[in-house]
Amino acid sequence: MEGRPTWLEIDLDAIVHNFHVAKQASGDQTAVFPVIKANAYGLGAVPIAQALIQAGANGFCVALVEEARVLRQAGIEAPLVLLSGFTPGVEQAIIDLDVQPVLFEMEAARRLSRLCTALGVEVSLHIKVDTGMGRMGFAAVKIPAILEELERLPGLRLIGILSHLACADDLAGTQTASQLALMHNTVKQADGDGGGLIRSMANSAGVLGHPATRLDWIRPGILLYGASPFFPERSWKQDGLRPVVRWVTHLVAIREVAAGTPLGYGHDFVTRRFSRIGVLPVGYADGLSRCVQNRAWVLTHQHRVPVVGRVSMDLTMVDLTDFPEVSTGSRVTLLGEEGQEFIGVEEMATWMETIPYEVLCRLGARLPRYHLTANKPFGTHFATPFA
Numbered sequence: 584m585e586g587r588p589t590w591l592e593i594d595l596d597a598i599v600h601n602f603h604v605a606k607q608a609s610g611d612q613t614a615v616f617p618v619i620k621a622n623a624y625g626l627g628a629v630p631i632a633q634a635l636i637q638a639g640a641n642g643f644c645v646a647l648v649e650e651a652r653v654l655r656q657a658g659i660e661a662p663l664v665l666l667s668g669f670t671p672g673v674e675q676a677i678i679d680l681d682v683q684p685v686l687f688e689m690e691a692a693r694r695l696s697r698l699c700t701a702l703g704v705e706v707s708l709h710i711k712v713d714t715g716m717g718r719m720g721f722a723a724v725k726i727p728a729i730l731e732e733l734e735r736l737p738g739l740r741l742i743g744i745l746s747h748l749a750c751a752d753d754l755a756g757t758q759t760a761s762q763l764a765l766m767h768n769t770v771k772q773a774d775g776d777g778g779g780l781i782r783s784m785a786n787s788a789g790v791l792g793h794p795a796t797r798l799d800w801i802r803p804g805i806l807l808y809g810a811s812p813f814f815p816e817r818s819w820k821q822d823g824l825r826p827v828v829r830w831v832t833h834l835v836a837i838r839e840v841a842a843g844t845p846l847g848y849g850h851d852f853v854t855r856r857f858s859r860i861g862v863l864p865v866g867y868a869d870g871l872s873r874c875v876q877n878r879a880w881v882l883t884h885q886h887r888v889p890v891v892g893r894v895s896m897d898l899t900m901v902d903l904t905d906f907p908e909v910s911t912g913s914r915v916t917l918l919g920e921e922g923q924e925f926i927g928v929e930e931m932a933t934w935m936e937t938i939p940y941e942v943l944c945r946l947g948a949r950l951p952r953y954h955l956t957a958n959k960p961f962g963t964h965f966a967t968p969f970a
C-alpha cells in the first residue's frame with residue numbers, strides 16, 4: 584500500500600457523536616452494545632471499539648468468533664456478544680475468547696455444554712426468539728420448553744433473550760409493534776415477572792424510530808457509521824448524525840482526446856466533444872461498483888465531476904473538460920465533503936442500487952484506513968506522492 588494515493592479517513596469523533604445520538608435516544612437504563620461485525624461495517628473494528636469504550640459503550644456485538652478474536656488480540660476486554668457464529672467447531676473459541684453466544688439451535692447448546700463440562704467452565708449466553716424476522720431463532724411458543732432444557736445443561740448460564748426487527752425502517756408500519764408484543768409475551772411466559780433475563784431487540788432503526796423496542800440493551804450499527812437506518816425515506820442529517828467516512832484519491836493521469844473517441848472497456852462511452860479525461864487509481868476492487876457507470880460523480884476543486892465509461896478493477900475515468908484547473912495529482916473525493924459539495928454513503932448507495940450498509944462493507948480491504956480524531960482532523964496528515 585506504500586505510497587498509494589488512495590485511502591479512507593474515518594472520523595472517530597463523528598462515530599462517537601453518533602453513538603451519543605443512540606445513547607441519548609435510549610436513556611440511562613439501557614445499555615449500548617455497538618455492532619462492529621464485519622470489521623465495523625468495513626471501517627476498522629479495533630480503533631472504533633477503542634473509541635467507543637472511551638465513550639461509554641457497555642460491550643460490542645460481532646458476527647463471528649474470528650471478529651471477536653481480532654478484538655481480544657487488540658486488548659479489548661469488554662463483553663462481546665456473538666450474533667451469528669454458533670456453528671460446530673467454534674465452542675472452544677467461544678470459551679477461550681470469553682464471548683456470549685446467541686443460541687438459536689438446541690444442538691449447539693448441547694455441544695457447548697459438553698465442552699464446558701469437560702473443562703469445568705461456564706459460558707454466559709443469550710437465547711434468540713423469532714418474533715417475526717423469520718430468519719433465525721426459536722419459535723416463541725417453544726421458548727418455555729427450551730428454557731427448561733437449558734436449565735438442565737451444565738456449564739451454560741442463560742443471561743438474556745434477544746430478537747431482531749424485520750421492518751423497523753418502516754416508521755408507519757405495524758410489524759414492529761407486533762414483534763414487540765410477541766417479545767413481551769414470550770418473556771412473560773419464560774420468566775414470570777421478566778426480571779431474570781436481559782432483553783434486546785433494537786437495531787439502529789429500532790433505537791431511533793421505535794422507542795419501545797429499546798428494552799435493556801440496544802444494538803446500533805449503521806447509525807454509528809453515519810447513515811440513516813431509514814434511508815431513502817430519511818437521511819443522516821434528519822437523524823442528527825455526522826458523516827464518518829472520507830474516501831480520497833488523486834488523479835494519476837489526464838488525457839486529451841478528440842470528439843468521437845471511445846473510452847475504456849466495451850467502448851461504452853464515446854466523447855461528444857474534445858475532452859479532458861482524468862484517470863483515478865480506484866476501481867471495483869476498492870468498492871466502487873461497476874454499476875455506478877453513467878451515474879456517479881466525484882468531487883475535485885469543489886466541483887462535481889462525472890464518472891465516464893466502465894469502472895474497471897483498478898481504474899476509473901472522469902470527465903474534466905469543464906474544469907481546466909484540475910491537473911494530475913489533484914485530490915479527488917469519492918466520499919465526503921469538498922467545499923460546499925458532499926457525497927455520502929447514502930448517495931453512493933443509490934448509484935450502486937443498494938443500501939449504505941453494502942457500500943461500506945464493500946470498501947476494499949486494500950484501501951488504507953486512517954482513523955482520525957479532533958487532534959488529527961480530516962485531510963491534514965497525509966502527504967500525497969504528488970505534493
Ligand SMILES: *Cc1c(COP(=O)(O)O)cnc(C)c1O
Binds near residue numbers: 788803
Ligand atoms: C447487524 C445487526 C444489528 C445492527 O443493525 P443496524 O441496522 O446496522 O443498526 C443489530 N442486531 C443484529 C442481530 C444484527 O445482525
